[in-house]
Amino acid sequence: MIKKLLIANRGEIALRIMTSAKELGMKTVVVFSEADRDSMPVQLADEAYCIGPAKPQDSYLNMAAIMSAAEISKADAIHPGYGFLSENPRFAEAVEAEGLIFVGPSPQHIRLMGDKQRARKTMESLGVPVLPGSDGVVNRIGEARRIAEKIGYPIILKAVAGGGGRGMRIINSPAELEENFKTAQREAYLAFNSQDLYIEKYIERAHHVEVQIIGDGENVVAVGDRECSMQRRHQKIVEEAPSPFISQRTREKMLETVEEASRKLGLKSLVTFEFLVDEEENFYFIEANTRIQVEHPVTEQVTGIDLVKEQLLVASGEKLSFSKEDVIVRGHAIEARINAEDPRSFTPSPGKIHFLFFPGGNGIRIDSAVFQGYEIPPFYDSMIAKLIAYGRDRNEALHKLEVALKHTSIVGVKTNLPLLLSLLKSAKFRSGNYTTRFLEEEFIW
Numbered sequence: 001m002i003k004k005l006l007i008a009n010r011g012e013i014a015l016r017i018m019t020s021a022k023e024l025g026m027k028t029v030v031v032f033s034e035a036d037r038d039s040m041p042v043q044l045a046d047e048a049y050c051i052g053p054a055k056p057q058d059s060y061l062n063m064a065a066i067m068s069a070a071e072i073s074k075a076d077a078i079h080p081g082y083g084f085l086s087e088n089p090r091f092a093e094a095v096e097a098e099g100l101i102f103v104g105p106s107p108q109h110i111r112l113m114g115d116k117q118r119a120r121k122t123m124e125s126l127g128v129p130v131l132p133g134s135d136g137v138v139n140r141i142g143e144a145r146r147i148a149e150k151i152g153y154p155i156i157l158k159a160v161a162g163g164g165g166r167g168m169r170i171i172n173s174p175a176e177l178e179e180n181f182k183t184a185q186r187e188a189y190l191a192f193n194s195q196d197l198y199i200e201k202y203i204e205r206a207h208h209v210e211v212q213i214i215g216d217g218e219n220v221v222a223v224g225d226r227e228c229s230m231q232r233r234h235q236k237i238v239e240e241a242p243s244p245f246i247s248q249r250t251r252e253k254m255l256e257t258v259e260e261a262s263r264k265l266g267l268k269s270l271v272t273f274e275f276l277v278d279e280e281e282n283f284y285f286i287e288a289n290t291r292i293q294v295e296h297p298v299t300e301q302v303t304g305i306d307l308v309k310e311q312l313l314v315a316s317g318e319k320l321s322f323s324k325e326d327v328i329v330r331g332h333a334i335e336a337r338i339n340a341e342d343p344r345s346f347t348p349s350p351g352k353i354h355f356l357f358f359p360g361g362n363g364i365r366i367d368s369a370v371f372q373g374y375e376i377p378p379f380y381d382s383m384i385a386k387l388i389a390y391g392r393d394r395n396e397a398l399h400k401l402e403v404a405l406k407h408t409s410i411v412g413v414k415t416n417l418p419l420l421l422s423l424l425k426s427a428k429f430r431s432g433n434y435t436t437r438f439l440e441e442e443f444i445w
């Protein structure tokens with residue numbers, strides 16, 4: 001078993017990982033930037049090491065500094081959390097090269113899934129449906145034109161190395177393609193160091209439904225699905241488990257398809273397979289994430305499985321503590337991401353939290369690392385808390401979420417609480433049948 005775990009992350013996910021690690025009897029080490037000196041993970045870890053200035057490039061993305069902290073602290077494993085270095089295969093390799101455990105899939109699997117076009121081709125070859133599109137990277141506009149004609153507009157241009165909702169462009173006509181192709185290449189190069197693009201058919205009324213899998217090298221189990229269609233600029237805001245949209249039949253087919261493909265690939269650790277589901281419930285793989293996800297708590301609430309604990313067990317070389325038959329989805333969970341930002345313009349609102357209150361109660365879970373008097377630094381993501389409500393059914397979860405959000409009080413910075421509360425009231429959201437464009441195009445408040 002891992003004895004000492006270094007957590008190469010910050011904020012709520014650093015605390016979330018720390019909790020499971022401590023419950024398993026591990027010692028915990030966190031690394032932090034100068035801006036995070038007074039943060040909660042630093043106060044609660046057994047050891048903490050400063051790895052550099054505030055800018056992510058100089059600290060949380062600084063592999064050499066993180067590796068030195070691992071050496072000094074004599075940690076035997078590194079958990080990368082999400083974001084930062086979590087999906088960087090070179091980091092996983094560097095960790096393993098030092099004889100440490102990287103808590104995640106193998107570097108080969110991270111590399112495979114990090115190349116979205118290769119991932120798409122691989123999944124297709126394993127019998128997982130993908131959207132019509134290019135066969136490989138599309139370098140020339142002529143080629144793009146031909147493919148677009150064949151599959152029909154609208155299409156979406158995607159950066160092979162893209163992520164985090166960036167590097168995508170929806171193209172509605174040949175004229176738009178002419179206008180956008182070169183810019184998309186240039187943008188991809190600037191953002192991801194690779195100008196490679198591929199093409200997919202764009203689905204206008206799509207649901208984003210994802211499947212969580214966990215493997216221990218021998219056994220691979222799908223632990224249910226999540227609906228993540230509530231998005232702004234391709235970034236999730238509210239997530240639920242199970243998806244209120246798909247039928248039981250579609251669900252079973254999706255889980256089975258993913259489980260089968262993951263088994264063939266020999267996947268280890270946590271991997272999420274993201275799908276777009278159209279109105280007729282056809283599902284198409286879009287990408288896989290090889291790390292713990294922000295929205296993992298909704299799966300934990302409905303299954304009772306501690307995903308981080310299982311991830312740590314598997315990384316330690318143990319078997320999963322449960323089998324496929326033990327996965328029973330009960331009730332419904334909804335997560336709302338609370339961001340420190342202007343709820344209308346979405347501009348980040350860093351600064352000091354003068355007053356803070358989070359409610360508790362039956363079925364309410366708060367994953368957060370902020371506290372009264374905490375100063376939210378301007379250098380990182382604006383998400384400061386996740387409020388997760390669990391109920392016996394979706395309606396109960398909705399009611400619990402609404403009351404809990406109303407009872408939440410954050411003074412000193414602007415937050416998206418008013419937006420979340422309005423969303424909860426909308427009939428469309430309450431119906432459970434909302435698409436990825438709902439928030440940006442249909443929702444008025």
Ligand code: ADP
Pocket residue numbers: 131156162163164165166168200201202203204206208231234274276286287436
């Ligand atoms: P990222 O890695 O940046 O999160 P994804 O490939 O997971 O990118 O896509 C993120 C979101 O973008 C999806 O949830 C969906 O809203 C939208 N999207 C991506 N591909 C398509 C497509 N082919 N048709 C419609 N929407 C898409």
